[in-house]
Amino acid sequence: MAACLALLGCDRSSSVEAKFENYLERLANVQEKDAMEVAISPPEYPRKRDLFQQPSRQTVGLVDALQLSKCHLMELVAQRNTVLGKVQDQFRSLEYEVALLIGLKSCLATNELNAELNQDLQRIYAVKWQELPLHITNTLYSSDVLYANAFSTNWYTEETNQGLYSLQSALQALSTLHALYLKEELPEYFDILSYQEEIEKYDQLGRISYSLQSATVYLHASTQQLKQHDSVIFCGKNRDTTKYRRLKNVFQKYYVGEIQPYLADLNSAYHTLSPHIDILYTVNLDKQYHHPVQSAYTEYKQATINHAQYWMSLFKRCGDQVGQSR
Template structure:
């Protein structure tokens, strides 16, 4: 028979629920992946006949405030006479639109697209034989400034626009039974990545012009994928670290060997097969596959950060920690099975 401690006291469950309440913002408790981790740890503790280690404190994935992140960018202007000459190279209309009442209140997506259009227009005017040499000198200076600060325009767009903050902040889990969330925004992220590659390329004449980003704004604002992925990676890592600590802390409770009562080991093998292999590991694999699906497309998130900004947001670092905690967890099970003379053939490395 299995030990009778498989139902924990109500007060432990209540404390665990209260600690997790801030991050259960969507769906009922039992629908959350947290329920899988809670059940897994409880079953292990029951077999060990041990205390239940405190659940991890899960935190929301939140960017610093806009004020902390916004980079100041100097304004560049042209005199009215010089601006009029720009009709000859089809740039006057763009500048006039930007200086209109509506143009002056553009959101960051439209403002960034304006910077890309302006760069194209400036290069077109510099190549025109209808523009005076003196004006070309001024245009070249402006173009140099625009290229110099284009990374800052992009940084501000990614980290301070409402749409991208909605995309990057994470308050809830990815849910496997809803299919791949990554596919919803992959096209949008690819466009952002192309912009990042254009900015990072020194010889821009050799690279295709990046797409405008405003067409992707609504999708990125409404489909929170990167933030939920970041939350799921981080929260899963915290849970796996806690559960591995549970296993290691009370490992001496699991007895096996010749002429020893190995009942607890057999019960723990059942937990491994029925809970970890069937429930927890498939979810970890799902989260990992979601990361892999957009890993290349999310390089723009950190590609342009200076050294001082390195800790603003790192999906890659969260994934590394997620993988490390999964490996440490598997390492415990391998060690236990070896100690007890059993094969671990059913495990699927994450």
């Protein structure tokens, strides 16, 4: 970092992590104690192949597809049966599965099919319907698009939130589809491909998750630093309150002035997605592979509460109104 400052002239405070480090170091300096050691463990990412669930090979043949022309499914199935169609990404695959189910349901409702084809399509519809949650899971966890978006070792910042609203829209579309499935219904129309390109460019879900986890580590360390050396902070009559006044200044300038605004941005980003995040945990996937963002947020919220509680107790002990309602 010193080399960065000396040679490149870069601003240490521009780094999110540097703000947390600076805050912790300043707390320790006031206390005249060593700062707590902070270690951010690199996240362990599951392999994409471990997340993929193989659907059945149940297909609609080209001969049958020709008979489905009256239901506007011939082109859909023919495209799927091409070489390119068989290797398409999970986003496109899910759109196909939903479109096929919608078309099959419509066809079967017409009663215009011969008995043999009707029986075949009833069987195919039943299998496809049963496997729809599997395709939703694959889209969420093993698609190239969302797998790339889901994991990161970079901090979230408001300046790097491109793609956040496309991610929100995709999660909402998948949540709505799953909710309809639970009611044994299908949407009239389903679109998720329109969000694919922008989601694929960024790693917002991963950044948010990594930032929640990392902020939690720093908040825990800062709270521990304050609690462990609370006895060196004096206040009250006939006491040397120099350290208390300096510590209060660190709180105002660095926690309220720098850390809290960042945490507010991080909270906002999480809550942009949170109405639809449950879809990540309603999937047919072993819990060890569930995305960590929800548990990371729970731990982060507790860390912020614990940290705030220390400051409230200190201000109360010193008869200070800072941060207290009147």
